[in-house]
Amino acid sequence: MTLRAASTAAADRARIRAGEHTGPTSGLAPGLAQANLVILPADESLDFPRFCVRNPKPCPLLEVTDTGSAHPDCVAADADLRTDLPRYRVFRDGRLVDEPTDIAQFWRSDLVAFLLGCSFTFEWALAAAGLPIAHQAQGVNVPMYVTNRRCISAGRFDGPLVVSMRPFAPDVISHVVDISARFPAMHGAPVHIGDPEEIGIDDLAAPDFGDAVVVGADEVPVFWACGVTPQAVAIQARPSLAIFHAPGHMFITDRHHDDFDTGESHDHP
Amino acid sequence: MTLRAASTAAADRARIRAGEHTGPTSGLAPGLAQANLVILPADESLDFPRFCVRNPKPCPLLEVTDTGSAHPDCVAADADLRTDLPRYRVFRDGRLVDEPTDIAQFWRSDLVAFLLGCSFTFEWALAAAGLPIAHQAQGVNVPMYVTNRRCISAGRFDGPLVVSMRPFAPDVISHVVDISARFPAMHGAPVHIGDPEEIGIDDLAAPDFGDAVVVGADEVPVFWACGVTPQAVAIQARPSLAIFHAPGHMFITDRHHDDFDTGESHDHP
Structure with missing residues (x-):
């Protein structure tokens, strides 16, 4: 990952956080991987990583935040999942209740965020x-x-x-x-x-x-x-609260696409 | 996966279960993937899948069983993780207490088994x-x-x-x-x-x-x-109970090595 690439991601996340970009993220931060977002209450999420491990093709897990933390430090420095996506979808008991541009008002200390790979x-x-x-x-x-x-x-x-x-x-x-x-x-x-x-x-x-x-x-x-x-499956489970990215409004990581390429030739001494 | 391959795995697991093979598994069930085993009490394991997702190179998760289930159905049909490995290591509070050939006496309804990829x-x-x-x-x-x-x-x-x-x-x-x-x-x-x-x-x-x-x-x-x-990290966390495969005494899955090859040419119509 180059410094320039990471700073592009941080700059785009900052624009989104400031409300200057509320549309889809396709085309933003070129070269950097984007991710699907699923947020669930910890005590209703225990089977979700199990589901992902059992279904790795639709549900490739990139990061699971600490309970109560909105910071996916492993894939993006200084990011905040409450504000850094352009639009979210909020579900209560399986029903859509809001499509806000940030989720600060919904955040709780018992929430866990899952980031999953994106096409x-x-x-x-x-x-x-x-x-x-x-x-x-x-x-x-x-x-x-x-x-x-x-x-x-x-x-x-x-x-x-x-x-x-x-x-x-x-x-x-x-x-x-x-x-x-x-x-x-x-x-x-x-x-x-x-x-x-x-x-x-x-x-x-x-x-x-x-x-x-x-x-x-x-x-x-x-x-x-x-x-x-995973979004459809999480909605169908009817958790008391579930928050997702709005379709096409993904989370921009600091990681270059190449970081996920298992066929890339690797440099070595 | 061919039927022959799966039956080879099942046959080798049956021999191990019957106590007819108690040594390392290298060379058994040729062509089939083997796996590392980590078993923890559910309430002490919540951060373990997080750790694995954050450290995918040492800790590639292949399966997480349902709490209380010793059956990793996604990777091996009719297998039982309590009996189907040749030897185990049992730790209490971070200290080795036993190296049995089955763990039936240690099994509890609150245990979760994790299977991880193997070299x-x-x-x-x-x-x-x-x-x-x-x-x-x-x-x-x-x-x-x-x-x-x-x-x-x-x-x-x-x-x-x-x-x-x-x-x-x-x-x-x-x-x-x-x-x-x-x-x-x-x-x-x-x-x-x-x-x-x-x-x-x-x-x-x-x-x-x-x-x-x-x-x-x-x-x-x-x-x-x-x-x-993951074994060293799990021991260091000093859970009240932790069970692992003994070194080299792995779990034999039904999955062919090729199933995990991201560079293999795939057949298609």
């Missing part, structure tokens, strides 16, 4: 390899679908796997798979390639979240485990 | 690539050392990084790094290459655990984060 990192690697990302080219959000595959449950945390979809030409799919596989902390390799019906998706044009993308006649849909999964 | 998997991949493993060639245990690098603490869980060392010729080190990096759930890429003193090791011939190996005049020591780290 922006493998999308960055795909783009760096010259592979086109359809939803970016079409200027929409990535389409996401609830599948017929169940996650492995842990206590009250249970539910279906949610996937994101990006179409690619058949001759580059092997490349797409290999590149994304190098980032297991960022959802890793696809979970399914081809026929949507095989994973319970009836209509690609009607995603459950995000926007539909045009799939070319010569393209094949490729599906990745999606960070919406 | 056998990347050693398998190195050997498959024709790279010689010195301690195997010399018929001894891998040498392990306490370093001057501290892990990131979580509550009472704190301590130095412990590393294992394998020497290689300079011209293959790049290959060694790339291969082990493909297995982040099995300690991943080395944490240090070269001068032992840089990480606080004064004498390679005097490892803190395991056996010394002969390092050839043309060889460079390569150091990996080691699964002894």
Whole structure:
């Protein structure tokens, strides 16, 4: 990680904290990994890390804060999870109650924050390899679908796997798979390639979240485990309080995408 | 995972359960991943998964059982962690009290078992690539050392990084790094290459655990984060009860080494 990169992240978080940026974080702090946020009361969260360990593709854990701490020191210095995301979604007993730009008023000494990997990192690697990302080219959000595959449950945390979809030409799919596989902390390799019906998706044009993308006649849909999964599962568990990032309004870390690349050549003496 | 492989694992676990094998597990169930075991009382273990998430290289979490359950269903069908390892080490308040071949008498409904990745998997991949493993060639245990690098603490869980060392010729080190990096759930890429003193090791011939190996005049020591780290850290936290696998006496999973290879080419339609 370079100092410049970390200072870019800190500067973007400071702008967000000051209320100068309240939109999605796509494109901010280029080169740096962003993360999904899940906040739960400690005594209702005990099974959540179990759920994540059992379902590492949708739920790659990057950090778990100390109980009562909003500071994810391992992935971002001087950050505050109460203010440093542009928008949040607050749920009580499984029902959305607020979508604020900071959560200072909701914070309590018994809350635990979980940060999970985000697809922006493998999308960055795909783009760096010259592979086109359809939803970016079409200027929409990535389409996401609830599948017929169940996650492995842990206590009250249970539910279906949610996937994101990006179409690619058949001759580059092997490349797409290999590149994304190098980032297991960022959802890793696809979970399914081809026929949507095989994973319970009836209509690609009607995603459950995000926007539909045009799939070319010569393209094949490729599906990745999606960070919406832990959010959907946590809502379904109906904890007394649950706070998430608003869709697309992620947490910006100090860590470079390369830090999560298991296929990168490493320098050594 | 092939059926044959899973049945090999089940057969070896059954032999161990029956007391027919009480020695180290190196060489058993070829091709299948083995795991480190840490068992703690639930109310003293809350910070342990935090510690693991913050220190993923020494502590890659593969499974966390339900409280009171000795069955790691996600990684091994029909296994029982109370009987399926050849030998255990039992600590009370940080002191070794027993080294039994099963832990049925110690099991309680409030215990949680953690399984963590093991270096056998990347050693398998190195050997498959024709790279010689010195301690195997010399018929001894891998040498392990306490370093001057501290892990990131979580509550009472704190301590130095412990590393294992394998020497290689300079011209293959790049290959060694790339291969082990493909297995982040099995300690991943080395944490240090070269001068032992840089990480606080004064004498390679005097490892803190395991056996010394002969390092050839043309060889460079390569150091990996080691699964002894979470064990040392858990003992140092002095929980009322802690149970581990005895060194080298690992848990055999049903999962093939390839399942953890982020660089493997994946089949697709």
